[in-house]
Amino acid sequence: MRQREAWVAWCALVLTACSGSMSAKSTAPLYVTTSGALAVANLDHLIAQQRDAAGAEELLLVRARFLADYEALDRASTLAEGRVETGRELLQRAKARSAVHRFADALTDVNAAEHAGVDAxxxxxxxxxxxxxxGHAGEVVAQLEADAAHHPGFASRSALAGAYAALGRYDEADRLYVEALADLDTTSPFPYAWVYFARGLMWTEQAGDPARGEAMYTRALVHLPEFATANIHLAELEVARGELKSAMARLESVVASSREPEALALLGELHVRTGEAERGSSEIAQARQRFESLLERHPLAFADHAAEFYLGPGANAERAWVLAQQNLAGRETDRALTLAVQAARATGRKDEVCALASRVRVRPEQVKDDCQRRP
Structure with missing residues (x-):
């Protein structure tokens, strides 16, 4: 399974740009939203209207996250890097840098923005x-709890939910996600799709409950069928229970619209598995090229996904180890540690396996090894 760890925190901040008004009074159990195709068309219209004006970055980041449009990510980064005269622009650059996992640089920008007088x-x-x-949720959970208590709403509740999920407090996180959904008062499908995806990611990959997670991915796709990452995760679950035809159709749709390398790689594996070796090998080669191109532009943003690829169909464990270490240097999350353990094991680095495994905090049984774990 592939996890996008920065997703939860990032989306809670930028989705307000496309979600319309929000109210803490909405309690409707059924959420009727604009069709995904119309919402995407509206988003693209706004992007075209904005051109290179301030605010275009956030719209482009939304397109990148939901539609795997990495050219939009390039453009958002370029625009943000070119505007740093005010505190607000520094904060926008921090968001763009966070989106490509330049977390240390993003924190520097946040500090500079505060010195420039932005809203605390x-x-x-x-x-x-x-x-x-x-990987520092424990350091800010008290602040996020206070924010949610004093300013209850979509952003504060979903941000706290993401922190609880990172700390293994899954039931509490899920309750907050449900409350965040009730806070929304908009017909835009983007924030609804995100909350359901975040819940799916948490239950499937963090809490080890794929059945519950699949229900959430499915709900995300009801709101936004074009949601590339949700389709990839759902396809992985379909593959796990042998529903190859459905998974392949889902992945082919993602590849046709985005050339997403994870989707390309998994589709290639499935074509090899079902007797279309030449086609599958070609798709895996395309995935490799796509990953390397993205690594050149945004090395930290794609180090983890590329490492997983090289541990799998990319068949280059040493390359995976380098990328996993690069990813871990930027964020010591359990997900990053687990990936590094897998790469160390694949390359025969037994000492590193034990050292890395000992640092996993939530669900350490996922990386059990022959070595004796430290308490």
Whole structure:
């Protein structure tokens, strides 16, 4: 399974740009939203209207996250890097840098933005999201709890839910995600799809409950069928129970719209598995090329996914080890540690396996090895 750890914290901050008004009074159990196709068309219209004006970055980041449009990610990064004269622009650059996992640089920008006089609430929320994404949820959970208590709403509750999930407090996190959904008062499908995806990611990959997670991924896709990452995760679950035809159709749709390398790689594996070796090998080669191109542009953003690829169909464990170490240097999360353990094991680094495994905090049984774990 593939996990995007910075997703939860990042989305809680930027989705307000496309989610319309929000209210803490909405309690409707059924959420009717604009069709995904229309929402994407509206987003693209806004992006075209904005051109290179301030605010275009956040719209582009939304497109990148939901549709795996990495050219939009390139453009958002370029725009943000070119505008740093005000505290607000520094904060926007921090968001863009966080989106490509340049977390240390992003924190530097947050500090500079505070010195320039930006609203403390905005800067503190972004700093907290970065700390959660880099494995320091315990340091900010008290702040996030206070924010949720004093300013209850979609952003504060979903941010706290992400921190609880990182700490293994899954039931509490899920309750907060449900409350965050009730806070929304918008017909945009993006924030609803994100909350359901975040819940799916938590239950499937962190809590080890794929059945519950699959129900959440499915709900995310009801709101936004074009959601690339949700489709990839759901396809992985379909493959796990032998539903190859459905998984392949899902992945082919993602590849056609985005050339997402994870989708390409998994589709290639499935074509090899089902007797289309030449086609599958070609898709795996395309995935390799796509990963390397993305690593050149945003090395930290794709180090983890590329490492997983090289541990699998990419068949280059040493390359995976280098990338896993690079990823771990930027964020010591359990996910990053587990990936490094896998790469160390694949390359025969027994001492590193034990040392890395001993640092996993939540569900350490996932990386059990022959070595004696330290308490």
């Amino acid at each position: 609430g905005r800067s503190q929320a972004l700093r907290a999201s970065i700390l959660v994404a880099t």
